[in-house]
Amino acid sequence: MRCPTCRKTGTFRPAKGTFVLCGVEVATNVQRCRSCGEEIFEAREIRRQENEVATIIATRGIRTGREFKFVRKAAGYRAVDIAAMFDVRPETVSRWERDEIEVPRIAAYALGELFAHPRITKQKLEALARPG
Numbered sequence: 543m544r545c546p547t548c549r550k551t552g553t554f555r556p557a558k559g560t561f562v563l564c565g566v567e568v569a570t571n572v573q574r575c576r577s578c579g580e581e582i583f584e585a586r587e588i589r590r591q592e593n594e595v596a597t598i599i600a601t602r603g604i605r606t607g608r609e610f611k612f613v614r615k616a617a618g619y620r621a622v623d624i625a626a627m628f629d630v631r632p633e634t635v636s637r638w639e640r641d642e643i644e645v646p647r648i649a650a651y652a653l654g655e656l657f658a659h660p661r662i663t664k665q666k667l668e669a670l671a672r673p674g
Contacts, residue, residue: 548578557581564612566595592616600657604650607641614639617657627667628652 544551557574559581560567568591573582583591596616599609614624621639625632628649638645655663 543573543582545575545578545580547580548575550575550577553577554582561591563591563595564599564609566598568594568598596657600654604645604654607637607639607645610645610650610653611639613653613657617653617660619656624653627656627664627671629671 543554545553553576554573555576557572559570559572561570562568570583570591571587573584574580592612593616596613600613604610604613614621621635622632625635628635630649634643637643638649652663652667656667
């Protein structure tokens, strides 16, 4: 593999380190160029990091709009889906995620539960939305 920075070939070696994502530090596996230090992450490693960070955030509690958006995306939901499940307008979710208005604690908790236990939490939210 050719390094995109120094253009040398055969210089990448496996390495370990840490990576900060959304304010959370996670251990990481990376390919590092011995010549210039360029680091390349494999797609599955990026997905693993994102899942680990989302798990940490959801477990300790979602505190900001940025964290809300991160966990929502890691859980695989569109903002419009969350708006429908939480019975709010999509613009409201957008305002939460941009920190224009504070994310209600119950919405942060519900999203954390959707991430941790997607099937059962979605079923419960849908049951609550049914009339009668």
